[in-house]
Amino acid sequence: MREPATTAVVGVAGVAGALAAWQAVSAGEVLDSTSFPPPTEVLDALVRVVGESWFWTALGETAKSTLLGLLITVAIALPLGAALGLSETAFRSCRLVIEFLKPIPVVALLPLALLMYGTTLQMKLVLICFGTLWPLLMQVIYGVQNVDAVAAETARAYRLRRTRWLVSVVLPSAAPFIATGLRVAGVTALLLSIVTELVGGAAGLGLQITRAQSAADYDELYALVVITGVLGIAVNGVLRRMERRTLRWLPEHREVAA
Amino acid sequence: MRLLGRSDAGAASADAREAAGTVISVDGLGKTYGAGEDAKVAIERVDFEVATGEFVSIVGPSGAGKTTLLKCLTGLLEPTTGRISFEGREIAEPPARMAIVFQDYARSLFPWMTVARNVELPLLDKGIGKAERRRRVGEALEAVGLPGTERRFPWQLSGGMQQRVALARSLAYKPDCLVMDEPFASVDAQTRFELEDLVLELRHAFGMTVLFVTHDIDEAVYLSDRIVVLTRSPAVVRKILEVDLPRPRDQAATKGHQRFAELRTELLELVQTQRPTSPRPDA
Amino acid sequence: MRRRARIVALELWLPVVVVAAWWTLSAGSQSLYFPPLETILEEFRATFLSSGADEHLRPSLVNLGLGYGIAVVTGVVAGVLIGMNRWAAAALDPLVHFFRALPGPALLPFAIIAFGIGTTMKVWIIAFTSLFPVLLNAIDGVRGVDPTAREVARAYRLGRLRRIFAIVLPSASPQIMAGLRVGLQTAILLMVVSELVASTSGIGFFILQSQQQFEIADMWAGIVALGLLGCILNAAFGLVERRVLRWYIATHGEVVR
Numbered sequence: 001m002r003e004p005a006t007t008a009v010v011g012v013a014g015v016a017g018a019l020a021a022w023q024a025v026s027a028g029e030v031l032d033s034t035s036f037p038p039p040t041e042v043l044d045a046l047v048r049v050v051g052e053s054w055f056w057t058a059l060g061e062t063a064k065s066t067l068l069g070l071l072i073t074v075a076i077a078l079p080l081g082a083a084l085g086l087s088e089t090a091f092r093s094c095r096l097v098i099e100f101l102k103p104i105p106v107v108a109l110l111p112l113a114l115l116m117y118g119t120t121l122q123m124k125l126v127l128i129c130f131g132t133l134w135p136l137l138m139q140v141i142y143g144v145q146n147v148d149a150v151a152a153e154t155a156r157a158y159r160l161r162r163t164r165w166l167v168s169v170v171l172p173s174a175a176p177f178i179a180t181g182l183r184v185a186g187v188t189a190l191l192l193s194i195v196t197e198l199v200g201g202a203a204g205l206g207l208q209i210t211r212a213q214s215a216a217d218y219d220e221l222y223a224l225v226v227i228t229g230v231l232g233i234a235v236n237g238v239l240r241r242m243e244r245r246t247l248r249w250l251p252e253h254r255e256v257a258a
Numbered sequence: 259m260r261l262l263g264r265s266d267a268g269a270a271s272a273d274a275r276e277a278a279g280t281v282i283s284v285d286g287l288g289k290t291y292g293a294g295e296d297a298k299v300a301i302e303r304v305d306f307e308v309a310t311g312e313f314v315s316i317v318g319p320s321g322a323g324k325t326t327l328l329k330c331l332t333g334l335l336e337p338t339t340g341r342i343s344f345e346g347r348e349i350a351e352p353p354a355r356m357a358i359v360f361q362d363y364a365r366s367l368f369p370w371m372t373v374a375r376n377v378e379l380p381l382l383d384k385g386i387g388k389a390e391r392r393r394r395v396g397e398a399l400e401a402v403g404l405p406g407t408e409r410r411f412p413w414q415l416s417g418g419m420q421q422r423v424a425l426a427r428s429l430a431y432k433p434d435c436l437v438m439d440e441p442f443a444s445v446d447a448q449t450r451f452e453l454e455d456l457v458l459e460l461r462h463a464f465g466m467t468v469l470f471v472t473h474d475i476d477e478a479v480y481l482s483d484r485i486v487v488l489t490r491s492p493a494v495v496r497k498i499l500e501v502d503l504p505r506p507r508d509q510a511a512t513k514g515h516q517r518f519a520e521l522r523t524e525l526l527e528l529v530q531t532q533r534p535t536s537p538r539p540d541a
Numbered sequence: 542m543r544r545r546a547r548i549v550a551l552e553l554w555l556p557v558v559v560v561a562a563w564w565t566l567s568a569g570s571q572s573l574y575f576p577p578l579e580t581i582l583e584e585f586r587a588t589f590l591s592s593g594a595d596e597h598l599r600p601s602l603v604n605l606g607l608g609y610g611i612a613v614v615t616g617v618v619a620g621v622l623i624g625m626n627r628w629a630a631a632a633l634d635p636l637v638h639f640f641r642a643l644p645g646p647a648l649l650p651f652a653i654i655a656f657g658i659g660t661t662m663k664v665w666i667i668a669f670t671s672l673f674p675v676l677l678n679a680i681d682g683v684r685g686v687d688p689t690a691r692e693v694a695r696a697y698r699l700g701r702l703r704r705i706f707a708i709v710l711p712s713a714s715p716q717i718m719a720g721l722r723v724g725l726q727t728a729i730l731l732m733v734v735s736e737l738v739a740s741t742s743g744i745g746f747f748i749l750q751s752q753q754q755f756e757i758a759d760m761w762a763g764i765v766a767l768g769l770l771g772c773i774l775n776a777a778f779g780l781v782e783r784r785v786l787r788w789y790i791a792t793h794g795e796v797v798r
Contacts, residue, residue, distance in 0.1 A: 007631045014632030035654050092548065093555045100556070103771035107733040108745070108764045111752035116574055191644040191730075198646050199737050206647065213650040225647050232642035334692055351695070358696040365689040369788040370711040379707065380697035413792045431697065 069128030081140025106131035139181025143174025318488030357428035374408035418449035608667025620679020645670030678720025682713030
């Protein structure tokens, strides 16, 4: 059995190898080194960027819209999903509507949202909420619907009151589903935030990337992209850890799509 | 050490088997997991032999390293010390003339394949033609009492039936030796009796040597010619029991035999009590 | 029979009411943002259901098909190869995770620098971004193959290729399908995004152009078109998934989420 230490070392070696390859290609004659700066220049730019105040403002904007959008979505999805999950009639009525709204590429609404709200935070939030609500809603519903039948019967046998039933049985049982939904929603919220900034021109990291591109500050461009990637890893990591903790409450019989 | 049941109803075949020789030879086998301080000695030292056509059970308390022993015997795991020979040659990987039936049939049969495909799988890429493969599959399924199930899927069958499919798979392979790892542990009692009798029938019909790992005392005594009793890990051979019950065995008659009760009690005591301080493999 | 009819009615009443409400409430509407549904549908028919479909629908679908197709083939093949080799998996893990976590649209400026604007850029960015969910799930799926399954393969001395196609691939297929599902969402997203920036064709471009020219009904028609496309593709994927994973659904009750 390989130890985690060896795996980590090999992983670092892999990254180092990729960086070395990048350096070699960039330094060679194959590509124009202005448009494709080597990792050393990108690293310099990265260090420089992190010292600038506009960067932190932009990061703040992205973080703000992501978190706020997620919060709003959760505030709607949890109660609504619980209500729909517990009522067969309500669920069946709404199912088709949700299933139709879910696969609509939210980006298609960007021009409309820009028209209605301009490049404001509100525009970002509308898109983020629309894009994250439906999948999360379905996950909450599934979680509530999938309360263990034996647990349900035990609760009925002991005549648990409604609120206690919800809090002590339904919520823990649905938690893994909700946590998975939350992870996906969080990642999507960040993604949509970046899209509204990059394509729509709202304030945030995405806007800075576009700006760097127009100003032909290519090393800054690459640095910002790398930082965005790191941000993505951070968001994913935090949410995954939360998800894993809730999965421990129940026997781990489910796999998660990466 | 190689004596077979004397009061054997199939005495003629017993003599023939004795003359046939040793199929499996385990010589000073040991297996240690890990190294240094974390080293876990699963098997300290095991020696025994299995003659052609014998039915030998391996029994021990849980955690005795029975599965480890089995994996070494079948070439799935490399022993730390000692040698295992099968048909005269030392094992480095699973031998061709040996077939294994695993305990967890749900995971050893493949749910995306039909019953026929599952049974046929070991025969693929071995130079056996399609018609011949189909014939063998049909025969094997017939032999285990599942004719006509070729196009079903394992998950459509009951637990007992699935284990029969696993048996059929090993039969189609036409092995000299059948190795079974607690095959009936996950099956209900009634089905277990049926499957036990099935194994005995098949062994008689196909003349195979059988190595059978189990924790079920009654099962071991009912099925075997000899029983290798292991101690808890670090495991050694506690004793090798001769089972001199008459064949053919019968669930009601044999288990009503007084000798059955005696053997059963002796085996139970051997398994349940602590290992002796100076272990020596019994001859 | 009556029960069946009740269930169908229960599932349909709300969608019907919503569409009907939209229709009636927006009829004769003067609002800039919400033209009459009737007008929208008329524009939709004119643009996408007639011969005009070629102009915008086809380029979008072609790019999507090519990009997603490349991602799927590359992702599955590479995923299997990498997943079966512990060293390769360990070495490539951080890189794969990085690109999987990076929001795809962030690569758009880079794509434009590298490939200009046009089909190549679009196919590249669709392929590159949807590759990683597929790849990651394929690697995980292969690594997660049941040890008992592997043992059976060894016990019965199966050859390498047979092992991969008869055991490893089917065993990993539930996880791989989950990756393909996420990959499809990503592909659709990048298809639209790449058409909203520096493009002269495609449904995304059509929506943007309509918005810029204040042809709001046309814009909505484009949105409806994308919505339908999303629905149809997802439904089709669901059908394929249920067929391929019949055995998994039978033993687990549902697909990997």
